[in-house]
Structures are given as structure tokens and as C-alpha cells.
Amino acid sequence: MTERHKEILLVPTPGLRPLSASSWAWLHDCTDWGYSNSGLVVSEGQALLVDTQFTLPATEELLAAVESVCLREEIGLLVCTHQNGDHTWGNQLLAGAEIITSVSGAAGLCHEMGPEQLTMLARSGGPDAAGAYVARHFAHFDFTGITVTAPTRTFQSRETVKVGTVLVELIDLGAGHSAGDVAVHVSDEAVVFAGDALFSGAHMVVWSGSLNGCIRACQVLLDTGAELFVPGHGPLLNRSGVAEIRDRLTRVAEEATRYARRGVPLADAARRIMAGHAGTWAHPERLFTQTAAAYAEAGVVGAPSSTLAMVEGMASLAC
Ligand SMILES: [Zn+2]
Numbered sequence: 001m002t003e004r005h006k007e008i009l010l011v012p013t014p015g016l017r018p019l020s021a022s023s024w025a026w027l028h029d030c031t032d033w034g035y036s037n038s039g040l041v042v043s044e045g046q047a048l049l050v051d052t053q054f055t056l057p058a059t060e061e062l063l064a065a066v067e068s069v070c071l072r073e074e075i076g077l078l079v080c081t082h083q084n085g086d087h088t089w090g091n092q093l094l095a096g097a098e099i100i101t102s103v104s105g106a107a108g109l110c111h112e113m114g115p116e117q118l119t120m121l122a123r124s125g126g127p128d129a130a131g132a133y134v135a136r137h138f139a140h141f142d143f144t145g146i147t148v149t150a151p152t153r154t155f156q157s158r159e160t161v162k163v164g165t166v167l168v169e170l171i172d173l174g175a176g177h178s179a180g181d182v183a184v185h186v187s188d189e190a191v192v193f194a195g196d197a198l199f200s201g202a203h204m205v206v207w208s209g210s211l212n213g214c215i216r217a218c219q220v221l222l223d224t225g226a227e228l229f230v231p232g233h234g235p236l237l238n239r240s241g242v243a244e245i246r247d248r249l250t251r252v253a254e255e256a257t258r259y260a261r262r263g264v265p266l267a268d269a270a271r272r273i274m275a276g277h278a279g280t281w282a283h284p285e286r287l288f289t290q291t292a293a294a295y296a297e298a299g300v301v302g303a304p305s306s307t308l309a310m311v312e313g314m315a316s317l318a319c
Contacts, residue, residue, distance in 0.1 A: 014026065014027060014028045014029075014030075014035075014061075015027065015065070016040070016062075016065040016066065016068065016069070019189070019191050019228055019230070019236075020186065020189035020190070020191050020228075021189060022041050022042055022043045022163070022164075022166045022186065022189060023039065023040070023041050023186050023189055023191045024039070024040040024041075024042070024066075024069060025037060025038070025039055025040075025193070025230045025236065026038040026039070026040070026062050026065065026066075027230070027235065027236070028233070028234075029201075029234065029235050030234075031199070031200070031201045031202035031233055031234045031282040031283070032137065032282075033086075033137040033138065033283075034054045034086045034137070034138065034141055035054075035086075035233065036051060036053060036054065036086040036087050036196075036232055036233055037051070037230055037231065037232060037233065037234075038050055038051045038052065038053065038062055039051065039184060039193035039230055040066055040069065040070075041163045041166060041168055041184075041186055042069055042070045042074070042163070042164070043163050043164025043165050043166040044164030044165055045070075045074055045164065046074055046076060046163045046164045047066075047069075047070045047074045047075045047076065047077075047163065048075070048076070048077040048078075048079060048161070048163045048168060048184075049066070049075050049077070049078045049079070049094065049097070050078075050079050050081060050184050050193040050195070050230075051078075051079070051080060051081055051087040051088070051193075051195065051232075052078070052087065052088060052089065052090030052091050052093065052094065053086070053087075053089070053090045054085060054086040054089055054090075054141055054143075055089065055090070055141055055142055055143060055146070056089075056090060056092075056093065056144070056145050056146060057142070058090065059089075059090025059093050060090075060093065062090070063093060073096070075094060075097050076096075076097055076098060077097060077098050077100060077161060077163070078091065078094045078097045078098070078099045078100070079100050079101065079170060079182065079184050079193075080099060080100070080101040080105065080151055080182065081101075081105075081181060081182045081183065081184070081193070081194070081195020081196065081197070081232065082101070082105050082108070082177065082178040082179075082180065082181050082182065082195055082196060083101070083105055083106070083108050083109045083112050083178060083179075083180075084112065084178060084196065084207070085112065085113070085114075085115060085118065085143075085146075085148075087195065087196070087232065088148070088149070089115060089143065089146045089148065091148075091149035092146070092147050092149045098152050098153055099149065099150070099151045099152045099153070100151060100152070100153045100154065100155065100161075100170065101151045101154060101155075101180070101182055102154060102155060102156065102170075102172040102173075102174075102180045102181075102182050103154045103155070103156050103172075103180070104172070104174060104175060104179055104180030105151075105154075105172075105178065105179065105180030105181065105182055106150070106151045106154045106180070107179065107180065108178055108179030108180050108208065109148075109150055109151075111179065111208060111307075112148075112307075113307055114148060115143035115146040115148070116143075118134075118138060118143065119143050121134045121135075121138070122134050122135050122138040122139040122141075123135070123139060128312075128315075129312070129315035129316055129318075129319050130308070130311050130312040130315040132315070132319075133311060133314065133315035133318060133319075134311060134315075155170060155172065156172055157172050158170065158171055158172065166186065166188065166189075167186075167187060167188065168184060168185070168186055169184075169185040169186075169187055169224075170182060170183075170184060170185075171183040171184070171185055171220065171224075173197055173213070173216075173217040173220060174210075174213055174216075174217075175208075175209040175210045175213045176197055176206070176209045176210055176213035176214040176216070176217045177195075177196040177197055177204065177205065177206060177207065177209050177214060177217075177232075178196065178207050178208060178209050179207075179208045179209060181195060181196065181197045181209070181213075181217060182195060183195060183197055183217075183220075183221060185224050185226060187224070187225075187226075190225065190226045190227040190228060191226060191227075191228050191229075191230070192221055192224055192226040192228070192229045192230065193230045194221055194229050194230060194231055194232065195232045196231075196232035196233065197214070197217040197218070197221065197232070198218070198221070198229055198231035198232060198237060198242060198245060199231055199232060199233050199234060199245070200231040200233065200234030200235050200236070200237050200241065201233075201234040201235060201281060201282060202233060202234055202281050202282035202283045202286070203278075203281050203282070203283050203284055203286040203287055203290070204245070204249060204286065204289075204290065205283075205286040205289050205310075205314075206286075206289040206290050206292070206293040207289065207307060207310060208305055208307075209293065210293060210297060211249060211252070211253050211256075211290050211293040211294045211297060212253060212297055214249050214290075215246055215249045215250050215253060218242055218243070218245055218246035218249065219246060221242055222239060222242055222243065222246070226239075227239060229241070229242055248277065248279075249290065251277065252273055252277055252287065252290050252291070252294070253290070253294050255272075255273060255276070255277075256269060256273060256290065256291045256294030256295065256298075257294055257297075257298050259272070259273075259291075260294065260295045260298035260299075260300050261298065266291065266292060266295050266300070266303060266304075266313075267313070267316065269291050269295070270287060270288040270291040270292070270313065270317060271317065273287050273290070273291050274287045274288070274317055284317075285314040285315070285317040285318040286314060287317070288310070288313035288314045288316075288317050289310045289313065289314065292304050292305070292309075292310065292313060293305075
């Protein structure tokens with residue numbers, strides 16, 4: 001880790017931290033559900049924002065901080081790294097900005113749970129483990145007033161956009177954490193905003209994507225040659241941090257695939273994997289979603305993929 005990295009890590013959170021000449025990160029060190037990071041690139045009176053926040057007040061707090069760097073009206077482009085609400089439910093506050101994501105990411109929007117549905121689930125806090133899990137992690141968020149705001153433009157593979165004098169590369173990572181993940185690479189400054197292709201200090205959740213896709217995405221991010229990575233959640237990562245995530249996901253995929261081939265029931269496999277791979281990272285119950293994705297990729301019929309089935313699986317491991 002360089003002296004510069006150490007200096008960045010010392011700033012208290014949540015806060016807007018300078019990463020390089022044109023790049024900033026809005027960082028929560030908190031790895032709990034819903035506290036997502038955002039990114040900002042500013043040059044010559046133009047700005048690009050990477051992801052909004054989970055609620056309107058949280059996005060307002062982010063935009064107020066951004067105004068210390070640029071005018072809100074200068075944000076002409078908002079990149080959505082994926083369609084989960086914790087990265088997109090503040091989009092309506094960027095009226096006038098072009099909202100861009102990948103084709104597969106945009107297509108995934110119709111499968112996402114809406115704010116009303118999540119509010120209902122969190123408040124019902126039903127007697128089952130899944131209801132209690134959702135209530136514990138989401139009931140404290142206020143989703144009032146949110147209008148889910150879809151992307152206005154999509155791209156495939158790679159696209160380069162110019163922000164002032166800075167070239168920014170948008171990378172379509174395909175299915176991994178979600179049905180379509182996107183990373184933002186500021187190549188001249190060796191910075192990557194990875195969205196939920198990277199979780200820092202917590203286990204990766206695999207919703208409707210692919211565990212092998214998550215592993216491939218880590219490698220694509222490393223192949224950019226970047227030195228500093230802003231994960232979707234948790235503290236900044238350097239190259240060895242990204243390699244560690246890739247290697248841990250690989251070990252889980254290998255073990256889960258062995259269980260799948262031997263016909264071990266998914267619930268048993270997930271329990272064994274959590275016992276062996278939890279380590280010190282937060283939310284080890286998310287290993288259920290990694291195991292389920294590996295089962296689906298191994299061709300196990302009936303392996304769950306819906307959001308609710310994933311939450312039920314995590315809840316059963318958490319209790
Ligand atoms: Zn997220």
C-alpha cells in the first residue's frame with residue numbers, strides 16, 4: 001500500500017475522498033446492507049457520477065458533499081453499475097443527467113424488487129426467518145418518495161466517454177453479482193469504480209448473476225492495470241485485495257461444484273461452505289448465494305435464483 005492509499009484510508013466516513021486528480025469516492029466503511037459507495041469524476045466543468053444511494057436523503061447527502069467539488073448541474077452523466085436499489089434509488093435527483101448502464105444491466109431492472117415491496121417486507125417482519133432477516137437489515141431505511149428511474153442509454157462491451165479532458169472507460173462485465181454489472185475505469189489515473197463486482201470486508205452476494213462471472217470480473221478489473229479500486233461496499237481496495245477476493249470466490253466455486261456433482265443438498269453444501277470459508281468478513285450467510293449460483297452453473301435442476309429464495313437461504317444460514 002502506498003503512502004497515498006494510507007492517507008485516503010484515514011479520512012472518516014461516510015465522506016467524499018479525493019482519489020486522484022479528477023476522481024473522488026463517496027465511501028461508507030460500514031459493510032451492512034444498503035450502505036453503498038458512489039464515485040465522481042470531475043474535469044473542466046463537467047462531471048460524471050457513479051451510482052446514487054439507497055434513499056433520497058442519503059443521495060441528497062452525497063450530492064451536498066459533491067457540491068464542494070463541482071456544481072450539481074455539471075453532472076451530465078450518471079453511470080449505474082447495476083440495478084440494485086442501493087445504487088439507483090436516488091437517480092431521480094439527477095434530473096437532466098444522462099443515465100447509462102449496460103444492455104444486460106438495463107434488462108435486469110424488471111426483475112428487481114421495488115421500494116414499496118421492500119418496505120412491505122421489512123415492516124411485516126413475518127414470523128419466518130426470511131421476514132425477520134429483512135426486517136433486521138432494512139426496516140430502518142425510509143424509501144418514501146422514490147420513483148425508480150431507469151437508464152436513458154445503454155452500451156455493450158466497452159465505451160469511452162469524455163469528462164472534460166479525462167477519458168473514462170465504461171466496462172460491461174456481464175452477469176456476475178447481478179444480471180449485468182458495469183465498472184468505470186479512469187485509465188490515466190489508475191482508478192476503477194467497481195460497483196458490486198467488488199465487496200470489501202464483506203462476502204459477495206450473488207443475486208441473479210453467476211459466480212464464475214464474479215471471478216472473471218475480478219480478473220477483468222485487475223487486467224485494467226488500475227491500482228485503486230472503489231468497491232460497491234466497504235473500504236477501498238488495492239490490487240492484492242482484488243486478487244484475494246478473486247481467489248476466495250474461486251475456492252468457493254470449486255468446493256461448491258464438487259458438492260453439486262456428488263448430489264449434496266444445497267442447504268448442506270452452503271452450511272459446510274460457510275463453516276470453511278466465513279473467515280472474518282461480514283455477512284458470511286451470503287455464501288449461500290455463492291453456493292446456489294455454483295449449483296445453478298453446475299446444472300443442478302431447481303437451484304434457486306430468485307431474490308426471495310436467496311434471502312430465505314441467507315436467513316436460514318444466519319440463524
Ligand atoms: Zn450494493
